[in-house]
Amino acid sequence: MGVQGLTSLIKDNSHIYRDVQFRDSRLVVDGSNLSFHLYCTAGLDQTYGGDYAAYENLIERFVKALRGCGIQPYTVKNGVSIFQCDDHTDKKLETKKKRAKARIQTAHKNSQGWRNGAIMPLMCISLFRQTLVRLEVPVVRCFLEADREVAALASDWKCPVLSNDGDFYIFDLPAGLLPIPHFQWQKAAQRRYVPCKKYTASGFCSFYNIQRRVLPAFAVLAGNDYVKLEDMGVSLRLEHPVRAPNISWRRSHLEALLCWLGDFQEPQEALVAALKLMGEVSREKEAEVLQRLSVGMEEYQLPPSALGRFFTDGTVPPLPPKDQGLVPDWIRLPFTEGRLDKVILNVLRLRRVRLPSMVEHGRLTSSHLTSRPIRQEMYGLLLGEEEVEEYDREGLLLTSRRVRVLMEALEVEPSCFQGVEPHLRLLVAVTCYWMQNASPTPDLELQHALLLGLVAAHTIQHVDELLSDVCVVALQVKNKNATQSPVYFVAHAFNQWQSCVMVSMQLNQLLGFPLPEPQTTVTNSIIKSLMLCGSNCLLLMFSRLCGGKLFHQLVHRLWGGVHPELLLTRTPSSLELYRTLLAAVQQPQHRRTTHSLEDLTANLEQLNLPDKDKEAARSAAHQPKNPSI
Template structure:
């Protein structure tokens, strides 16, 4: 992955010094890599959005809405594509990436917000759910893919004659007829005269500069390094480069210079790639390797992933009605639990939602075992999880959720939008009562006050030092909330889907989780808000 980033930096170094900034034309469509967009918007927002306290979802919603409002003002029609599941062939890579993200999460947890190393980012757990919620709310066209989104994006971009907006370096390599817009150079906040300053990368321009046959771009990508392959050349290519850059840049420059000198006369594109790969491998004393051929094919003919999923699962995933986690559970009986910013001296926050996941697995697998990948202290461990229940007919699913929660709650006085969050909060609070702590009660009241007057409290000048135990309690609530959202979707929403963006603002709730602050805010409640708060307390106690 590191070499992939270096390759992208190398290409960007060239393109940023070549074409002048262009204006994105109005009355056009734009294919957007959804995952790249929500990562970028969350990490590059100004002011910076919270990563340490579980996320700032109201703030994130504002950022996303502003982005799409800018496109609308410029008469640009967005088509958003989101990643689905990854195949078993990438499991080792995904576990390695999870380990790397775990290290980042621990750094974020133990570092003051302004002191975290550059690039040390961890996506809060509800960001993707909130992003999809906004797409639906704003009627923005989107599709959630069953596999990786890259092949679908390339196909759609060339079919619709659109440029692609992403941060994924693979789009430098794919043959995109209208080119690639990198999010780092897509200056949507600098809109002027209903146009957006941007920089467009085209493969032909790059190949022209390096005198490289375009057919060899996939060969360059496969030996330079990506998620699938990387040629270990022990410094051969770097030593042959005259570039003044650091080692990784010299290596990439050396690879390009070598490929540009391969004799391709009289060959078709397929034969060109075969000869170039063979000569590159021979040049560093390596034998032919099928791994490189498969990596090259990924760029030449990007193929959609074909999975044997039940039709109702496929359709609901594509429409964003159920989470893509169902794909790996149904297809591979696995669940990769994303890294969280939490108290690493305690057990994983995912433990709190363990019973909910067991029912989730049971409904999808018919009661089969499922393998989870989660942290054990600071290491990634895989463990076999027995599922609960069995696959049910769709017409019976609406009866299940409250059975799973094991509570008969009187939700008559609770607004529809808060019924699922209240069920989750009761479940979470009772799970934590096995190890009662005063801060758990404070977190409960902070959540309830947030439900009642999140918007009014958002800008309140309440200051309090970050506490690991409070962070961990909220992290456990977020795990329960997200898994319950996904279970509710799977059960055809027996409880109304809440507006996730309004449920949780980490910095605010961390400041609220204090006995004196809670009492101070309670005194400000009046009328309907006071009545709702009392109703919430009654249900939760």
């Protein structure tokens, strides 16, 4: 993100940073950036389908470390997905398409055992927010991209930002930026402060002898996610000093640009002068370039924060003016609180969705195809007869297609929930759907492995019991391959299930939670007790949401001839639950009773009203529409 090459430039001139002992302060956290960094730098699984419990434990330890130093984090997350754009001009769309194409290639290579990039498992985003809410860490989701809101809130509160996004090197933050890679929170317990490095725009400008007001001009002339000179068919012809062999052209160009900007006091003055360094261009072209550069600089002008009052007294930020005719007002509160997924806002605003990449072989069809009927149901509730443009992959190519709405998703009859506790019902319904619609159809071993995983997700007690039994059987079964490598079609089946879970949770949110969301909690005592089972059983430790490693391990055990109930013989309660789930998913499946679009959409606003307003809304709904009748 941000100016390409700027982070590396600052890293090579590390004395721009100042060492600090951070404690006793508010901290505005770039949530999207932190969630990715925590998972992908901890060595957690990206191949089997996700180390969800390990990730949850990591988040808990991070929050505990901050609180032990008197640091109060306030987490701000993006309101647009990684492929959406923050306005209707799509000025970042091409940049994000390139990144999406790169992720498809990375996911394919990672499925073959390569490690040339990071792909977050599908449920990590939901788990990150859910864990923070459980730990009572304030979390808010923006309607647009979070960068400006994060910077504006930190500016109002005079506290630092925690992020690894290069855009924060340009914002003039009063308390500066704490780059995540230098934020040594793991050392906080012994010291009661977090050793870290602090960046300030004033320190950067002093080092390069330029005015702070000129930094936005530097960003747009160097090229960022919003504006690039090459996209406008022009280039900046600067005199580069002779560079050392180990210095890249990009770094040399940035340093030459910074040196040149030292002669200017105001950013607009620099932009006008830059036009003379672009060769022979027409007046019309000059006007176009100047206008686009000027608009690009506006991204770094901070408005008053719309989030401060939400954190202090619950005042919900208004919708952006351009969206007030597209997004119903009742969405504001549940969306800001995170009770509605960001995909809902993106569908309403842009009619565009990018489906997250998953680690899977490019020769297989996208796992998201299985969950498409569920998404169609959600699109229908939101848009009626309109279309949504979905971006996914076909093989290794980024593709898009128009998805018609109002097509019924295949669902189960309520009778299948007999005996199933409420917090497992959504996962049971999704599993029924997955067994009928996954391609290829999951074999019995895969089906039984997933049900065993759901037993593990039932309660803390059952997790302990099941994993203990699996450990015993693992020692009894003479398997020459103690640590099996992932099988790509097993990973593909699990990815299809996760995709169905993700979309079903989004639809469940939209409908006002007719089914409770699955819980994803874990305790340190269970983790410590499982460590005693030996290294061969470490693959089984983290089983939240039917963790990917547990799923693969169970499949291998069942392929080896182990009967699924053998894993549960020592724990009658788990065996009973397994049989209940098996009976539920083996019932004949039927489409649910079809309701009209008007019936369903009429309930959406009421479902998301505060509790005190719901009764009034229900009463109003039952009043005659025509008083004369």
